[in-house]
Amino acid sequence: MSRWLRVPLADYEGHMTAAGVEQLAPLVELFRQVLASARPGSLAILGIAGGNGLEAIDTQVTKRILGIDINREYLDAVAQRHASLPGLELLHHDLAQGPVGQPPVDLVHAALVFEHAGTGQCLDSALALVKPGGRLSVVLQLPSETQAGVAPTGYLSLQALKETFQLIDPAWLTQTLASRGCQLEYETRHPLPSGKAFWLGVFLLLGAE
Numbered sequence: 001m002s003r004w005l006r007v008p009l010a011d012y013e014g015h016m017t018a019a020g021v022e023q024l025a026p027l028v029e030l031f032r033q034v035l036a037s038a039r040p041g042s043l044a045i046l047g048i049a050g051g052n053g054l055e056a057i058d059t060q061v062t063k064r065i066l067g068i069d070i071n072r073e074y075l076d077a078v079a080q081r082h083a084s085l086p087g088l089e090l091l092h093h094d095l096a097q098g099p100v101g102q103p104p105v106d107l108v109h110a111a112l113v114f115e116h117a118g119t120g121q122c123l124d125s126a127l128a129l130v131k132p133g134g135r136l137s138v139v140l141q142l143p144s145e146t147q148a149g150v151a152p153t154g155y156l157s158l159q160a161l162k163e164t165f166q167l168i169d170p171a172w173l174t175q176t177l178a179s180r181g182c183q184l185e186y187e188t189r190h191p192l193p194s195g196k197a198f199w200l201g202v203f204l205l206l207g208a209e
C-alpha cells in the first residue's frame with residue numbers, strides 16, 4: 001500500500017508550507033510559467049494533491065483538466081475546493097500500476113511525483129497521456145547539502161515517505177526521455193528559501209504531423 005494513503009492532506013499542506021520548507025508557492029510559480037508558454041487546450045496534473053495551482057489555469061484556454069492522484073481524500077478535497085472550475089475531471093488512479101486509460105492531452109504536468117512513484121511504470125503512464133506534439137513538464141527536487149530530501153517538520157506522517165523517496169537526476173531524465181522521443185525544450189532551476197532548489201524541464205513529444 002502506498003505510504004501516501006496514510007498522509008492526511010492537512011499534514012501534507014502543513015509540511016509544504018512550514019518554515020524551512022515553503023514549497024507550495026514556488027510550485028505554483030513554475031506551473032504558471034509552463035501554462036503561460038504551453039497554453040494547453042487540455043491538461044493532466046499527475047499527483048494533484050490538494051489542487052495547488054489550479055487557480056493559475058486560464059479556463060478560456062484550457063478546456064479539459066484531468067487531476068490524478070492515488071489518494072481519494074485529496075481528490076475529494078480538490079472537488080470541494082474547485083467545484084466551479086469548468087472542465088475539471090478527477091481520477092483516482094495509481095500511476096505506478098498502469099496507464100490512466102484516458103485520451104491524451106496537450107500538457108501533462110508532473111511536479112514532485114516521480115520522486116515518490118518512481119520512473120518505471122509511472123513515467124510510462126505519464127508519457128502515454130501526452131499527445132504527439134504535446135508536452136510533459138516535470139518538476140524535480142534537486143539535492144541539497146543542508147537539508148534532507150523530506151525535511152524534518154513536525155508532521156510525522158510525512159516522515160514515513162522518506163523510505164520510498166528518491167531524488168531523480170535531471171540529466172538522467174532528459175536522456176531517458178530523449179530515447180523515448182521527447183526533446184527538452186526548456187529548463188530552469190528555481191532556488192527555494194530552504195536552500196533546496198527545484199528543477200523544471202519541459203519536454204516536447206515529437207511525432208506530430
Ligand SMILES: C[S@@+](CC[C@H](N)C(=O)[O-])C[C@H]1O[C@@H](n2cnc3c(N)ncnc32)[C@H](O)[C@@H]1O
Binds near residue numbers: 050
Ligand atoms: C509531493 S506531492 C506533489 C504535489 C503536487 N504536484 C504539488 O505541486 O503540490 C505527490 C503527490 O503524488 C501523489 N502520488 C504519489 N504516488 C502516486 C501514484 N503512484 N499514483 C498517483 N499519485 C501518486 C500523492 O498522493 C501526492 O498527492
